[in-house]
Amino acid sequence: MKKRLIQIFGFLISSLGWLFILCTMAMDYWRISQIGGEGGSFIIKVAWYWSNLWKDCLTDSTAVTNCRDYGVLWSVLYVQAVRGLLICGLTIGFFAVVCCFIGMECTYIGGPEPTKDKLVFSGAVFHFVGGEY
Structure with a gap:
C-alpha cells in the first residue's frame, strides 16, 4: 500500500511539473x-x-497593441535556445509521464512486476533529463 501511495504521489507531482512547463x-x-x-x-x-x-x-496608453513575430530564426539567439530547450523538455516529459503511468503498480497494463519497475525507473530518468524534477 505504501509503495502505491508513493507512486501515485510521485506521478501527480511529476505530471504537474510537466503541465507547468x-x-x-x-x-x-x-x-x-x-x-x-x-x-x-x-x-x-x-x-x-x-x-x-x-x-x-x-501596448500604448490607449490600449492599442502592436505585435511583431520573430520572423528570422537567428535574429534573437537566446530566445531560440529557450524555445528549443522547452520543446525538448516537453517531449521528453511526455514520454516520462506515459512510462510512469504504465509502470505504476496500481495500473493493469505494463506486464509483470520487473517490467513495471523498469518502466517507472525509465520514466523517472526521463523526468530528470527533461527538467521536471
Whole structure:
C-alpha cells in the first residue's frame, strides 16, 4: 500500500511539473518594461513593451497593441535556445509521464512486476533529463 501511495504521489507531482512547463510556453508576459510617463509634460503618454518566446509587443496608453513575430530564426539567439530547450523538455516529459503511468503498480497494463519497475525507473530518468524534477 505504501509503495502505491508513493507512486501515485510521485506521478501527480511529476505530471504537474510537466503541465507547468506546458503552461510556461503559452505565457505572454515574460519580459515587461514601461516606456515613457516622465513627469513635466502636459500629455503623459505611457507605453508598455512586453515579449515572450514567440513575439515582441508594444501596448500604448490607449490600449492599442502592436505585435511583431520573430520572423528570422537567428535574429534573437537566446530566445531560440529557450524555445528549443522547452520543446525538448516537453517531449521528453511526455514520454516520462506515459512510462510512469504504465509502470505504476496500481495500473493493469505494463506486464509483470520487473517490467513495471523498469518502466517507472525509465520514466523517472526521463523526468530528470527533461527538467521536471
